[in-house]
Amino acid sequence: xxxxxxxxxxxxxxxxxxxxxxxxxxxLHLAARGAKVVLAARRLDRLHKLVADIRAxxxxxxxxxxxxxxRDDMERLAAAAVEAYGRIDVLVNNAGVMPxxxxxxxxxxEWDRTIDVNIKGVLYGIAAVLPRMQAQGSGHIVNIAxxxxxxxxxxxxxxxxxxxxxxxxxxxxxxxxxxxxxxxTTVSPGAVDSELKFGSSDPDASxxxxxxxxxxxxxxxxxxxxxxxxxxxxxxxxxxEIVIRPVAQEF
Ligand SMILES: NC(=O)c1ccc[n+]([C@@H]2O[C@H](COP(=O)([O-])OP(=O)(O)OC[C@H]3O[C@@H](n4cnc5c(N)ncnc54)[C@H](OP(=O)(O)O)[C@@H]3O)[C@@H](O)[C@H]2O)c1
Numbered sequence: 001x002x003x004x005x006x007x008x009x010x011x012x013x014x015x016x017x018x019x020x021x022x023x024x025x026x027x028l029h030l031a032a033r034g035a036k037v038v039l040a041a042r043r044l045d046r047l048h049k050l051v052a053d054i055r056a057x058x059x060x061x062x063x064x065x066x067x068x069x070x071r072d073d074m075e076r077l078a079a080a081a082v083e084a085y086g087r088i089d090v091l092v093n094n095a096g097v098m099p100x101x102x103x104x105x106x107x108x109x110e111w112d113r114t115i116d117v118n119i120k121g122v123l124y125g126i127a128a129v130l131p132r133m134q135a136q137g138s139g140h141i142v143n144i145a146x147x148x149x150x151x152x153x154x155x156x157x158x159x160x161x162x163x164x165x166x167x168x169x170x171x172x173x174x175x176x177x178x179x180x181x182x183x184x185t186t187v188s189p190g191a192v193d194s195e196l197k198f199g200s201s202d203p204d205a206s207x208x209x210x211x212x213x214x215x216x217x218x219x220x221x222x223x224x225x226x227x228x229x230x231x232x233x234x235x236x237x238x239x240x241e242i243v244i245r246p247v248a249q250e251f
Contacts, residue, residue: 003234003236003237004234006232006233006234006235007034008030008033008034008035008228008231008232009033009034009035010034010035010036011030011034011035011036011089011090011231012035012036012038012081012085012086012087012088012089012090013027013030013035013036013037013038013089013090013091013092013231014037014038014040014077014078014081014088014090014091014092014125014129015027015030015037015038015039015040015092015094016040016041016066016068016077016091016092016093016094016095016121016125017040017041017068017094017095017096018037018039018040018041018047018050018094019039019041019042019043019046019047019050020041020043020046020194020195021192021193021194021195021196021220022094022144022189022192022194022220022223022224023041023092023094023095024046024050024220025219025220025221025223025224026092026094026223026224026227026228027039027050027054027061028050028053028054028224029221029224029225029227029228030090030224030227030228030231031054031057031059031060031061032057032059033228033232034059035089035090035231036060036061036084036085037054037059037060037061037062038061038062038064038077038080038081038084038085038088039051039061039062039063039064040063040064040065040066040068040077040095041065041066041095042065042066042067044063044065047063047064047065048063050063051063060085062080062081062084064076064077064080064081068093068095068117068120068121068122068124068125069113069116069117069120069121069124070124071124071127073124074121074124074125074127074128075127075128077128078128078129078132082132087132087136088129088132088133088136088139089138089139089140090139090140090141090142090231091125091126091128091129091139091140091141091142092142092144092227093121093122093125093126093141093142093143093144093167094142094144095117095121096117096118096121096144096163096196097113097114097117097118097196097199098114098157098160098196098197098199098200099113099114099160099199099200099201099202100156100157100160100199100200100202100205100206100209101156101200101201101202101205102155102156102158102202102205103155103158103159105202107201107202110159110201111159114159114160114163115159115163118160118163118164118166118167119163119166119167119170122143122167122170123170125141126141126170126174129141130178130182133181133182134178134181134182137181138181138182138235139181139182139183140182140183140184140185140230140231141171141174141182141183141184141185142184142185142186142187142227142230142231143167143168143170143171143184143185143186143187144167144187144189144223145164145167145168145171145186145187145188146160146161146164146167146188146189147188147189147190147243147245147249147251148160148161148164149161149164149165149166149167149168149186149188150168150188150243151251152165153251156200156202156205156208156209164188167186168186168188171184171185171186172184172186175238175240183230183233183235183238183239184238184240185227185230185238185239185240185241185242186240186241186242187223187226187227187230187242187244188241188242188243188244189222189223189243189244189245190216190218190244190245190246190249190251191212191213191216191217191218191245191246191249192217192218192219192220192222192223193213193217193218193219193220194220197209197210197213197217198210215248216246216248216249217246218244218246222244223244226242226244229242230242
């Protein structure tokens, strides 16, 4: 008995947080393999540029301005994907923020935003695509967690770490609940070069995290290739967990 790798050309893939970093690279890699990509983020100018790049290279893409923390936006995103391409085969729940600070600084607004984007955004993404995937009898949800979802990243990243633990719990629950037709993959990266490291308002945290990244980070396409690997597997194969660290990173 054997099964072979799938050709993903023609698959319809939504990528959230596609205006930068891992999401942008993942969208480019999926499009290069022939997937039709639906790009979501708040910065529409960035998405339009990426659409132009993908089309110039012979691929198919559309942009949908989306705030993942708004359930209505996620519904509109899924509807736009179906309107443009007729179905949704893959959702990459990638959008995320990482404002770092010790709990004692009480940056409660940043805690709220981190929870809204990193947890609620993932759940709203699932809510938007799950009924459609169930109706199709197939689908693949890829959630981007973090090494910080495997270990508690403290003292600076306790809330971020909590959100990424939540992403892993949601992924595993979704995998078990969604039965035989829907695949669920969690990707947990270590330090990857992107804009994420610039997201801390706390000056000490910002300087520390940027120095850490400079010493350790690997390029965003390291993660994009892993997402493509999971998506390319045959329909009866579900790559559940991928952990990718820079060789140099201990944490
Ligand atoms: N870089 C790393 O070291 C690393 C490690 C582990 C996990 N991760 C995870 O990887 C994912 C991607 O991060 P990245 O490193 O590529 O960071 P990034 O370069 O800062 O990209 C973050 C993306 O998320 C989008 N985003 C943020 N808030 C949003 C919102 N409310 N609605 C829609 N989109 C939103 C941003 O787009 P707009 O601002 O245009 O909306 C941007 O496209 C995140 O989940 C992050 O936690 C990253």
